[in-house]
Amino acid sequence: MQFTEIIHQLNPLIKCHSLTASPDCNPDINGVAAVDEAEKGTLSYIEGAKFAHQIEKTQASALILPLDEALQAQATQKGIAWLAASEPRLAFAHAINLFYKPFKPSPHIHPSAVIDPSATIGKDVYLGAHVVIQANVKIADGVCIHPNVVVYPDVIIGDRTILHANCTIHERTQIGSNCVVHSGAVLGAEGFGFVPSPGGWYKMEQSGYTVLEDGVEIGCNTTIDRPAVGETRIKRNTKIDNLVQIGHGCQIGENCAIAGQAGMAGGVIIGNNVILAGQVGIANNAKIGDNAIATAQTGIHNDINSGEIVSGSPAMPYKHFLKVAAAYKRLPEIYQAIKQLKSQ
Amino acid sequence: MQFTEIIHQLNPLIKCHSLTASPDCNPDINGVAAVDEAEKGTLSYIEGAKFAHQIEKTQASALILPLDEALQAQATQKGIAWLAASEPRLAFAHAINLFYKPFKPSPHIHPSAVIDPSATIGKDVYLGAHVVIQANVKIADGVCIHPNVVVYPDVIIGDRTILHANCTIHERTQIGSNCVVHSGAVLGAEGFGFVPSPGGWYKMEQSGYTVLEDGVEIGCNTTIDRPAVGETRIKRNTKIDNLVQIGHGCQIGENCAIAGQAGMAGGVIIGNNVILAGQVGIANNAKIGDNAIATAQTGIHNDINSGEIVSGSPAMPYKHFLKVAAAYKRLPEIYQAIKQLKSQ
C-alpha cells in the first residue's frame, strides 16, 4: 500500500487530530513494526522527542510522528516518509488495522459442542469444538465462543462478544455486547465467603451473580467472583488485564484500566476512568473515586478521593510518596545521624 | 415464607446463639439481599452498631441484627421485622440457604466423557461433558466433576467432592471428602524444582504428590504443586481463595483461610487456623505458627510465632507496623529535621 493511501485511510479515523505528510516521499508500505525492529517497507511510530535517536537508527520507510517540527525535519532529512498526529500511538493503532486482520472463526457450531436444548443461540454464532453450553443459556447474535469454553446455566451473552478458549462462565453471569473474555478467565464463580463458626469456616452460599456491561475486556486467567447476594459488576468499556482477582460484590466503574495481577477483596467500589497498575491490592470495601490512579504494587486500605494518584503500601499521595521513597533509601544515614546527635 | 417461619428454621441451626424476634411484625419474605440493595420483601443483616444508619435507609422488610438493643429498637420503630443473633453474618449465611439452592447437576456420566477402563467410579457420580479420567483414578460416591476437567492417572477423589470446570488434577493427587476445587485450579503439577548445574538448570523430577484433606476448598486458577519427594498437604477444612500459589512441599494446617493472590515458595509450613490476607508472600521453608495472621501484602521471610499478627515487607508485628507506617509517611519531615539539626 502506498504511503499516501495510508494517510488517506487514516485521515477520517483520526480526524480529530491534525495530519500532515512529508511532501515528496511516498514509499510502498507492506507492514507495521516497532521502530527498533522495523525493516525497509514498514511503517512505525515514535511517541515523542525523547525517542529522536531512533529516527537515526530505524530502517522503517515511514513513521508516524508527534506534532513536533524538529522530529519531522529529522525524518525528512533521513528520507523517511512521515505523517504527524497529536496522538502518534493512537494513529499507529489505527494503522495496524490496515495490515492486520485478527483471527476470527467463521460462524458455525462444531459438532462436538454440547448444547443444552433449553439454550437459545442467536444468528451467526461460532461455537468451537468441545464447547459446553448448559441449561437456559442465552447467546445473542455474532457471538464467538472458542474451543473448550464451559458456560454454566442461566448465563446471558450479548451480541458479538468473544469468549476465548478454556474460559469458564459460571451460573447466572450476564455478559454484555462487544466484550472479550480471554483464555482461562473464570467469571461468576463463588466468592470467598466463609464465616467463622464454632465448627470452623461456615460456607456462605454465593447466591448472587456477576455482570459485565458492554465493551468490557477481561484478561487471561483473571477471576471475577459472584457475591453472596446482589452482584459483582464491571461497567462499560472497562479493560482488565491478566491474572487479576476481583472479589465478590465489587463494583468497577466505566472505562477503567486494571493491569496484570492487581487484586481486590470483596465489596470494593471503584469509580469511572480509574487506572490500577500492576500488582495493586485493594482491601475489603474500599472506595476509589473517579479518575484515581494507583501505581504498581500500591496497597490500598482506605478510600481514595477522585482524581488522586496514590503509591506505596499503605497507599499515600504519589507526590508525597516520591519524597518518602527518597528519604526511605536514606534511612541508614538518618539512623546514623540520630545516634550521633543523641550521643552529643 | 413468613418471617416467623424463617426464625423457626434458623433456630436449631444457630442454636448456640440467642435469638429474639420483634413481637408484632411478621412480613412475607421472598429473598435475601445486601442491606443497601434490599427491596421490600427481602431479609438482610447488619453486623454492628456502625451500620446503624443503614437501618434508616434500607427497604428490607426484615433484618438480622446483632445483640444490640438500641439497633433492635431502631428497627422496631421503622417497622422492620428483626431477629437478633450473636453472629449476624453467620445467621445470614444460614438464612441464604432457605432461599437459594446452589446449582448441582444430577448424577450421570455424559457420553463425551473419556474414562479409562481402569478407573473406578462410585455411586451417584456426575461426570460432565468432555471430562477426562485417566488410568487407575478412584472416584468415590457422590462426586461431581464439571465439564472439561482433566484428571491424570492415579488420582483419588473422596465422597461428595466437587471439581469445577476446566480444572486439572495431576497424577497421584489425593483429594478428600467434601472438598471443592474451583474452575481452572491446577492441583499436583510439578513443583518448580530446578537445580543449578554446569549445563544450566537441571530439572529435578517431582516424584511426590499433593494431598487435600477433607473439607478443603481451592479457589479458581489457584495452583498447588507437588514436591520432588514426599507430599504437599492442605489439611482439613482449610479454605484457599483464587490465584493463590502453593509451592512444592508446603504443609498447610487445618482450618486456615488464605486469600486471593497469596503465594508461598517451597517447603513452607503453616499451622492451624492461620489467616493470610491477599497478596501475602512467604519465602522458602518459613514456618508460621497456629492462629497467626498476616495482613495484605505482607512479605514473610522468617518464622512467625503462634498467634502473632504480622504486617509489612519484611514482616513485623502488626502493632509495631502501625507505628512504623505512621512514621514512614513522615519520612520527608524526619529527613528535613535531621538536616536542620545537623547544620546547627
Add this chain to the structure above:
Amino acid sequence: MQFTEIIHQLNPLIKCHSLTASPDCNPDINGVAAVDEAEKGTLSYIEGAKFAHQIEKTQASALILPLDEALQAQATQKGIAWLAASEPRLAFAHAINLFYKPFKPSPHIHPSAVIDPSATIGKDVYLGAHVVIQANVKIADGVCIHPNVVVYPDVIIGDRTILHANCTIHERTQIGSNCVVHSGAVLGAEGFGFVPSPGGWYKMEQSGYTVLEDGVEIGCNTTIDRPAVGETRIKRNTKIDNLVQIGHGCQIGENCAIAGQAGMAGGVIIGNNVILAGQVGIANNAKIGDNAIATAQTGIHNDINSGEIVSGSPAMPYKHFLKVAAAYKRLPEIYQAIKQLKSQ
C-alpha cells in the same frame, strides 16, 4: 537397588563432582525421600553442615552428603551409607531418576481430538482427548499434548515439547524443542494494548506473536502475551514458575529463573541468567542486566545493572536494602528521637 549400584549409576552423570562412598555399608535402597520423612530403605540428602542434626534423626538408609568430612564421619558412625558430592542437591536430582519415571502417555492420537486437516503432525506424537489443533499448526516429532489443550492457528511446536492439560496456545506462537508448558498456561494471547482516545480505550490490535526458544518451561496458569508488533520472546532454557504474568513485547534472556506470581509489564528486557523471586514486579520497558537477581516482592521501575542484587519497592541494592529494612523497623524510635531533639 544396592547402594553401590546407585553410586555406579550416578558416577558418570555427576562426574564433574568428586564422589566417595562409605566403605562398609551397602544397603538395599528402594526409593528416595526428604531427610526428615525418610524411612528405612530410602536414600536422602543433606545440603550442608547446618542440617547436621538431621543425620541424627533421619531413618534414611543412605545419604548424599556434601564434601564435608565431619558430616561423613557422623553418618558413618550412625551406620548410614553415604556418598559425597560437591553439589548434593544436584546429585539427589539425578538419584530421583533412578527410582521415578514421570508419567508420559504413549504416542497416539485420541479419536476425540479435533485436528484441522491443514495441520501437520510429526512422528510419535500424543494428542490427548478433546485436544483442538487448528489451521496450519505444525507439530514436530515426539510432541505430547495432554487432554483439553487448545492450539490456535499457525502455531509451531518443536520436537518433544510437552503441553499439559487445559493450556491454550494462541495464534502464531512458536514453541521450540524440549519445552514444557504446564496446565492452564496461556501463551501468545493479546497484549493489554489499549490507547486512550476521545471515545475511551481504543484497542490496539496485537499483530505480533510469542516465541519460546528450546528448553523453556512455563508454569501452571502463567500468561505470556503477544505484542502489537514484533514478538515476545523467552530465550532458551529459561524456567518460569506458576501464575507469572509476562506482558507484550518482553524479551527474557537465556537460562533465567522466574518464580511464582512475578509479573512484568510490556516491553521489559531481561538479560541471561537472571533470577526473579516470587511476586517481583517490573514496570514497562525496564531493562535488567545479565545475572541480576531480584528478591521476593521487589518492585522494579528502572533499569538494573548486570550482576546487581536488588530488593525493596522501589528496588535498591540488596545490601543497602538490608540496612534500610533494619532502620525501617526502628522508625518509631527514630521519630521519637527527632521530636525529643527538636524540643531541646
